[in-house]
Amino acid sequence: MPPIQVLHGQPTPEELATVLAVVSVRAAAAQAAEAARRAASGPDSAWTDPARRLRPVPRPGTDAWRTSGWAQ
Template identity: 75%
Template sequence: MSMPPIQVLHGQPTPEELATVLAVVQARAAAAQAALDAARQASGPASAWNDRARLLRRIPQHGAHAWRTSGWAG
């Protein structure tokens, strides 16, 4: 994972201070990536059974007698 360049906008940080800030930023980025990878593995493969969109109500179809079938479970 490549990080964009970091610029110091104010102040004169020492090399040790810059190294500390960069270490924290890299550690947080690595932790976020590890959490994302763990979440992807925990969710398992994507399938129709895992798709929550199927629980949403479908839009009724247009046409003759559509009002009658709009209340049917489907």
């Protein structure tokens, strides 16, 4: 966050603290909203999807013993 400057007047320390608290809360709310929006939209692409790194579950069948030893 860039520094905040008082351009006019002589605010008291209490007034400055109040303004800074409001600005900080609004900035935190904006960051939380952006993070929620990104989380709701899912991964950017299939390549960055963390689920892609999971190994598929082997299916039982006639060649299951052979495919269970294949490299990941």
